[in-house]
Amino acid sequence: PSGAFSSQPAVPGLWLAGAPLAAMAKGSVVCLAFATLAALGPPMELFRLFVPWPGPGPAPRTFTPSRASGLSSDGKQAGRPSTQMPLGASAASLGVLAVAGALARRAVTARRAKVVVETPVGEPPPEVPNVGELGAPSKNVFSVFSGLAAQLGPKCVDLGQGFPNFDPPEFVVDALRRELESQTEGGPRTRHQYTRTQGHPNLVEVLGEKYSNHLGVEIDPLTEVAVTVGATNGLYLSLQAVLDGRGPDEREVVVLEPFFELYRSQVKALNATLRTVPLHFEEESLSFKLDADGLAEALGPQTAVLIVNTPHNPTGKAFEEAELLAIAKLVRQHPSLVVISDEVYKYMIFDPPGETIEVPGSRLYGAKPFGHVHFAKLPGMLERTITVSSAGKTFGITGWQIGWAVGPRQWLSKIQSYMHNLQFCAPTLMQRALVTVLGEATSPFKGFPTYYDWLRDNYWRRRRIMVTSLEAAGVPAVKSQGGFFLLGDISNLCGRDGPLGEYWAEAERPDELRDWAFCRALAAGPGIVALPVSPFFGPKLPEEVRTRFARFCFAKTAFSLREAARRLKGLRVAVPKA
Numbered sequence: 001p002s003g004a005f006s007s008q009p010a011v012p013g014l015w016l017a018g019a020p021l022a023a024m025a026k027g028s029v030v031c032l033a034f035a036t037l038a039a040l041g042p043p044m045e046l047f048r049l050f051v052p053w054p055g056p057g058p059a060p061r062t063f064t065p066s067r068a069s070g071l072s073s074d075g076k077q078a079g080r081p082s083t084q085m086p087l088g089a090s091a092a093s094l095g096v097l098a099v100a101g102a103l104a105r106r107a108v109t110a111r112r113a114k115v116v117v118e119t120p121v122g123e124p125p126p127e128v129p130n131v132g133e134l135g136a137p138s139k140n141v142f143s144v145f146s147g148l149a150a151q152l153g154p155k156c157v158d159l160g161q162g163f164p165n166f167d168p169p170e171f172v173v174d175a176l177r178r179e180l181e182s183q184t185e186g187g188p189r190t191r192h193q194y195t196r197t198q199g200h201p202n203l204v205e206v207l208g209e210k211y212s213n214h215l216g217v218e219i220d221p222l223t224e225v226a227v228t229v230g231a232t233n234g235l236y237l238s239l240q241a242v243l244d245g246r247g248p249d250e251r252e253v254v255v256l257e258p259f260f261e262l263y264r265s266q267v268k269a270l271n272a273t274l275r276t277v278p279l280h281f282e283e284e285s286l287s288f289k290l291d292a293d294g295l296a297e298a299l300g301p302q303t304a305v306l307i308v309n310t311p312h313n314p315t316g317k318a319f320e321e322a323e324l325l326a327i328a329k330l331v332r333q334h335p336s337l338v339v340i341s342d343e344v345y346k347y348m349i350f351d352p353p354g355e356t357i358e359v360p361g362s363r364l365y366g367a368k369p370f371g372h373v374h375f376a377k378l379p380g381m382l383e384r385t386i387t388v389s390s391a392g393k394t395f396g397i398t399g400w401q402i403g404w405a406v407g408p409r410q411w412l413s414k415i416q417s418y419m420h421n422l423q424f425c426a427p428t429l430m431q432r433a434l435v436t437v438l439g440e441a442t443s444p445f446k447g448f449p450t451y452y453d454w455l456r457d458n459y460w461r462r463r464r465i466m467v468t469s470l471e472a473a474g475v476p477a478v479k480s481q482g483g484f485f486l487l488g489d490i491s492n493l494c495g496r497d498g499p500l501g502e503y504w505a506e507a508e509r510p511d512e513l514r515d516w517a518f519c520r521a522l523a524a525g526p527g528i529v530a531l532p533v534s535p536f537f538g539p540k541l542p543e544e545v546r547t548r549f550a551r552f553c554f555a556k557t558a559f560s561l562r563e564a565a566r567r568l569k570g571l572r573v574a575v576p577k578a
Helices: 012-021 028-039 045-050 087-116 141-155 170-182 202-213 230-243 261-271 292-296 321-332 409-420 428-440 453-470 501-507 514-524 560-575
Strands: 225-228 252-257 273-278 280-282 288-289 303-309 338-342 385-390 403-404 485-489 547-552
Touching: 012 288, 028 547, 087 514, 141 514, 202 225, 202 403, 202 428, 225 230, 225 409, 230 303, 230 338, 230 385, 230 403, 252 261, 252 280, 252 292, 261 273, 273 292, 292 321, 303 321, 385 409, 403 409, 453 485, 501 514, 514 547
Parallel strands: 252 273, 252 303, 303 338, 338 385
Antiparallel strands: 225 403, 280 288, 385 403, 485 547
């Protein structure tokens, strides 16, 4: 347009340099725009403002902006000379910048491609195995299948994630609501702020009283209880407390496999060594049993910690009292060994273990809680055990993130000393509300003597639906006595000749085992998300053992469970006839 550009011609060599350089930056709309500008010739004012003409004498061509730009007609700006880069040089600069931009864009794309490898929809590089140190999967199974469930959206039935997809009981929600709305002394002005780092005084008082009842000894709430940010935090702090000060030959942590995958990552983070002892799988009863001889062989002067998890994730096993007594006997043979007892599912035992041994102080005690044996209550184990638990699973409030550790002052004092630097405190409002919740949970609830009795019955019914659904689909269900997980034996359903054969090729990844492929195919076909169980094993067991199972969570609505049952029936129908 008239007055926009001067009539001086551009320098031909520099004018031509811009177009081919910009054209090299293929695949980017921005770079194509730069190439077009370079071909047309006019420089961008942005570049003219910051890239002066380097040559002697006046610039061969100048931009004459309107008055609104704040520049004079001769291109001058306050205190800035009018000699700017010529049109051709600007075009060349644009081309160079376009090339640089394209290279940067490709570098970012390459980085993104590496990230996509970790997502459910990406193809992993064939040269990267799916097993790392300590047999740890190079992918996080929870992240991968959470992402897959999110990708599938509402059409998927997510049985992979270990938390309820329904709201907690109303008395739990009301307790938090009352804390939010309360105007009493210590109301909103302080309830939204920090509380005591080791736990709100009212909550540790309640927990101390409960565990005094559970363990049959007086628990000091201020020195033998610590409220943590979920049981995950409690486990980490407990491991840290025991491992702190141990020499390089005394930093072994023993777990029974399959095991909660989190143990492996925490042990690695604390620069310790993980040793696994397989549970024995009985084909006839479809259940896991303790291998006491294998555990005895694994324990030694190098062992700092033994983690005992009952009810057990992922198997749902509630350890027999005889098994726990056998473990305690082995622990007594190793004076420096400490047990971390992970008991987050203790109120969710549906079928109490079948054997009880007449040993003083170790009897099962019904509703305190029903069918569960606190390891610390076993003979000689009180001073050797740190008990870790939480409210998340019991009340369906995993997002509240309130856990705790209970144990001897020797270890709890160390745990409490670390907490200032890691969390400062668990959420104050949730801690205060939980005091009310724990009090009301022992009252009659929906026709049951207590909330805990209702909880056990409610999950027993959900488990029954899940077992029936799996077995109707030709998936044998491993015996589950507690928690809210079931293992299904998928060994006869894998492969391209199986009922998910049409999805198998797409589900396979060169760095993943067959249980991963099964779970991917189950999501692609019936739209059900379950978890492969191989990440819950160490690397030493044969592959056919590690990949035999998939984990199904039945902490889901009745609608979700019924819909899962309907879809799973297709597996049985699709099995090829002999």
